[in-house]
Amino acid sequence: MQNCRSGGFTLIELAVVLAILATVALLVFPRLPSTDATNLRGSARALAATIRYTGDKAITAKSAYRLRVNLTDNRLAVIKMVNGEESTDSDPFFSRQILADGINVEDMTIPRLGKITAGEVAVNFGPGGLEDFAVIHLKGSRDSHFTVTAYPQNGKVKVEEGYREAGP
Numbered sequence: 001m002q003n004c005r006s007g008g009f010t011l012i013e014l015a016v017v018l019a020i021l022a023t024v025a026l027l028v029f030p031r032l033p034s035t036d037a038t039n040l041r042g043s044a045r046a047l048a049a050t051i052r053y054t055g056d057k058a059i060t061a062k063s064a065y066r067l068r069v070n071l072t073d074n075r076l077a078v079i080k081m082v083n084g085e086e087s088t089d090s091d092p093f094f095s096r097q098i099l100a101d102g103i104n105v106e107d108m109t110i111p112r113l114g115k116i117t118a119g120e121v122a123v124n125f126g127p128g129g130l131e132d133f134a135v136i137h138l139k140g141s142r143d144s145h146f147t148v149t150a151y152p153q154n155g156k157v158k159v160e161e162g163y164r165e166a167g168p
Contacts, residue, residue, distance in 0.1 A: 040100075043100045046098050055129040057125075071107070110123070112132060
């Protein structure tokens with residue numbers, strides 16, 4: 001008589017493997033960043049990079065630029081100023097989308113204007129770089145925030161998690 005045992009897994013072995021995988025998933029998935037948090041962080045970094053780049057470009061080109069922030073419809077655009085008139089710059093860096101979908105500019109603080117929560121705000125860059133201290137608060141869909149703070153003295157732009165009030 002031949003012992004005929006076919007290869008494969010028993011039901012108990014499969015149940016143990018599934019239990020282990022479920023436990024690992026329960027431990028790992030809550031620690032993964034959500035896409036909203038990733039989009040918010042990426043938007044804050046993209047805004048900071050845009051402010052730095054615009055300041056550097058204004059200094060090297062000895063030109064004036066303006067970052068237009070529309071808090072009502074959540075649009076940001078960099079405009080070149082030529083003889084007091086706005087014109088578009090052909091730099092492809094300025095044509096990219098700065099904020100990801102679902103990320104909003106909650107408010108801005110510029111000392112000469114105070115705290116702005118609606119309408120359009122212009123952040124000016126002259127031949128010396130950024131002209132005004134600015135704090136921009138970005139908000140994600142889950143009430144999470146990032147704060148982008150731009151300093152005119154040294155061109156430094158700081159990105160911080162959370163809603164931070166900062167002074168010049």
